[in-house]
Amino acid sequence: MKDTIIINTAVRMLNAELFQPFTISSGSHKALENALLGVQTREGIWGWGEAAVAPHITGETQKTTYLNLARTAEWLKGRDIADYMKLFVRLEGTLESNRAALAASQMALSDALARTLKIPLWRLYGVKPAPVRTDITVVIGAEAQAYEFAARWRRRGFSIFKIKTGSDTDSDLRRILAVKKAAPGARIYLDFNGAYDARTAERFVKLLGQKGVRPLVIEQPVAKDDDEGLGYLSRRLKIPVCADESASTVSDVVRLIKKKRVTAVNIKLAKLGLLRAREVWALARAAGVKLMIGEMLETELASACAAQFASGLGGFDFIDLDAPFFIKQKVMKGGRHILANGTYDIKSIKTGIGYMPAQR
Helix, strand or coil: CCCCEEEEEEEEEEEEEEEEEEEECCEEEEEEEEEEEEEEECCCCEEEEEECCCHHHHCCCHHHHHHHHHHHHHHHCCCEHHHHHHHHHHHHHHCCCCHHHHHHHHHHHHHHHHHHHCCEHHHHCCCCCCCEECCEEECCCCHHHHHHHHHHHHHCCCCEEEEECCCCHHHHHHHHHHHHHHCCCCEEEEECCCCCCHHHHHHHHHHHHHCCCCCCEEECCCCCCCHHHHHHHHHHCCCCEEECCCCCCHHHHHHHHHCCCCCEEEEEHHHHHHHHHHHHHHHHHHHCCEEEEECCCCCHHHHHHHHHHHHHHCCCCEECCCHHHHECCCCEEECCCECCCCEECHHHCCCECCEEECCC
């Protein structure tokens, strides 16, 4: 039989504590609760994928995702990773309602494929790696906490702060101004996670301007089904308005672009999978819409996969791949591909994604 046949698989829960609660307008997490899929070829090569579960956003659960990955693992035994595209398409259908599991499955196959070909993952998407340097997220919390957090990470070399908003306009304003004071000259992104309405978001952005704060992008300012609100803000504001929760499918992105509702789109592998993410990238580029690469709560494994996806394709305006910096314990092993200042050292990755579980 071929060396590229899958002869063994592994599925496991992945739990890790965070340094601090990750609080946004739609929920809060004290720990990462994901799942892993591993596939091994006859040649002895392992490929790994991570399912990032976000119940408060997608409705997926760790248990259901684990069970779906277990079924997928059994189905993959005896399949040939050389037929990866056929496997991708089949998985698109069977895991349609569990996109985190879909992303993990396509990620594991891609990692195994790249390792088999002895190339880094980004080479599957391009010929020259583009630079990737992430922001760091300031979660919803007290003003003093935001100031201390921003000052600490500014000292580490971070120059972009993504501030979660949506508690209320007064506390959001105080927190943003605290970050500005703690990290003067730093760039700011705002992520509302759908917590405001269009008029409130417009007034808030104008108020920030009066205070000397001009965010480079505002992400999902209104509810995910409020296309009209997105369109209103895209017309009224001179900064990019980025769809995240509103852009969960390829058809969502086609609709938003066709109706000129947004000026930027956030691609997350966990909500699209690798195949659809590539199509969203192509649609956005063709339409002149700006791009963000983002993630859920993910370890170095999924984060490095997303970073290589973005680096190989290029054309990403905003990078939001900071989740590994919030994880307390070491759960992945690999090279030091993610530097302390948020830079992904793409060129140092020799084969595959560059990370695998610390304990197999």
